[in-house]
Amino acid sequence: MQHLYTNNRNNSKRILAHRKTWFRSNAMEMTAASKKQIEVSIMSSDANIQSRWMDDYYEQRSSLSIFDLIDSENIRARSIATAVDNKDIDTAKALSCNEAPINTINELLATANITVKINLGQDAQLFATKNGNDYYSVAELSDGERNALLIAADVLTAKSGSLIIIDEPERHLHRSIVSPLLSSLFQKRADCTFIISTHYVFLPLDNPSSSVLMVRGCTWSGNTITGWDADLITASENISQDLKKDILGAKRNILFIEGEYESLDRQIYQLIYPDVSVIPQGNCVNVERAVEGIKRTEELHWINAFGLIDVDDRTQEQIHKLIEKGIFALSCYSVESLYYHVEIINKIANRVANTTGEDPVALKDKALSSIIPNICKHKDRLSSRLSEKRVRSKIMGVLPKHKDILNQDIFSIEIDLKSELIKERKSYFR
Template identity: 30%
Template structure:
């Protein structure tokens, strides 16, 4: 019998039991409020039966089987075919009143779990959940802690990394019970305390957590070791020394850090051996401590359970982050890991995990969670964009470049996303805006050199607009922008006229090189964005290829561009020159006439701190294009 069949059998058994008990309750004339509990339970069981997937994991089976069994225990009193009596009716009412709050709480928990795991598709593997700040990731982790009390462990982002010194070994049964109790308690810093008191008093669960984790590991190791020795003393066979979870903890920690080895020589306190000497674990760095903390948490999670990790990257260096979680996933293959993270590199590193998107969160406990939409965009890029609460602006460039810096200052209310090519800007903008029911929008800015007016006009409805200048830095050569800067450095109209003339002269000097660069770029664009039509035989392929290459008319393109540039020079059309002249060295013309050496930095400063400068430059873009 499969896990699903076993669970269905239990659901049917419990449904019949609750349905019969509902008839008894109606005969006993229980109040409508209590009768509603029976009906809601039957409805939940029916919904669970309908939504169960064919391939049910052991983890999900254990969780929902416990839920169903619990419902059966709540409605245990039955007439069993006997006649209704006044005493039985009173007894039934008394039982329901006594269990009412527990039933309501269990219904709430069961409904939440079913809704959540249905949204996640009853995943059989690990999950990475991404979402914007404020999308309720931490709230979700706390809700899971509340509703998976015996089926999982939630590892909070908030940790108090203080390691105690132990004076002796505790009783293992007691430490296990205390750890289990602690795993069910909310651990966050959303609280306060009297200023005359102690901050740690406000968060005892966080303060005691490391102690409980280590105390249980030490107690378990002592208990297993004592049992092993007692068996030998009693004449048992000397076999392999049993490995404990503390041994496994030490093995994983030691595999991650070179030139350091953690040990527990006295059986009570952990030490670290390093080239510089031996020191107690409470003197470790935060990164070393959090590794020990996470290993201890994961290895002591319930069997076949869920391990929910809020911000798994916290305190960890990039060099050990992936190695640690790879090792822990390997050690706990019986568990399903659910990562709630801001770190998109880490999210992408979980190659076998399903990626989901927390679309929205309504306080206190309603989430919309979906699989990542199919867009054709690279997964890391899509996850980053879905984590943004701002509209998206796609542009050509690299992160950290001057181009991106300018866009970020011009569009502070947007998430600027540089991509490799003009084609990527177009494709990703269109793809993102096709995601249904999304609160944010995507816009694109492209180089207009290779598009005619008709093509640019066709892209406008897709929120894709041309850059008004050949280089984004050319915006700083806008005449009005220069006029705003000039008085600050004791310069005026004469110097600005010199800049304009200097740009035209430089364009005239570079004219043939500009023509060559334009034609080269146009050829590359054509080959990157076009393709040879498919042929049914070699002859047809040859014909299609010749037609494809015939479209590349180098001399024609060069002459058209040469004519355009010569006209700009002849007309002394400064604004038009800025729109076609690709030369990041034009700032040298400004610096020569303004007699400064830091034109770009000054321009950035004006754009960053003066709204008027931003207004001047934004006039170059179509009105209302980015709203």
């Protein structure tokens, strides 16, 4: 962000990530002459590489924002007053159609669900009111409210055609506020170009016409950055919103799994594959769609997408077809089965033994002797769940097609559920 500003500083406005969001006063604290001098000093300071983490003018920046906001309000009022004094009512009416900056800010705050209204009072002081209560100084706003006010003031008072660089707008702002506020500012200042650095993935999703540069790292030579590792998703690429949501913030290697974000599946897989982004998709159908969606999108050639699903009593033919698509079925019934795998039990026994000094073999034998009787108590329920998938698969495999219906054939199917249950019980509980 600092590099982008340095190369365009004569036509840029930069809002720092490490910005100060509080200010001492709700009025202009500087003269017009001192303001110009400070702006020149800030422009020079921001071109320095140290401005990435330091701010020599943190005291003055917020005061500049307040000055510009009040000044823009006064300039508008003077322009209208001058036209009226000259009896040029048509010009006065035309100038009044340009919305006052503070009115625009109040509109933006309301859009962002911030129930605060700003007002310019006597002696050119800014006041705030909430829910129609008494006015108070804008310096007394909350951190988030002040941050929203300062960002809006900086953007609305920028010169036409400016490059506006905003680093981490989400600071002190709730997620439900960031996107509505920024999206509204983009619309209000369509005459400017924006570059936003953010960790909030929903901001580009809420602005589908934007291009997204996913910065993954950089290369250093001493204290100088010589290169960047990044991937670009342009606005012209035909990528669905759901797919883009999965990709943004993810690593280049993505594993789509069943279950939800809070589910056991995701937690286990994240431990097993620490260098991969594990993204839950709910069910196996959604996993297939996500993997296929990425693989058939040429613009996403830099993503390695795979799927991992429960075997769910699939046939070998079905499993091989899934592998061809980059989707793999577990060798066990479901990922939770890992807890009962002998190898896992053995590793846990060794870990406990290292801590307690007990015999690992005895610990393993004790665990196995407890697991089997406990599982046997639930053999009918477990067998019925296994049978359910097999029975449903059988039914789906013989359902009549449209040709059968056209031929007006007689369709019937009969399944002995008792024998299916017994078959599963014998397979797993001998």
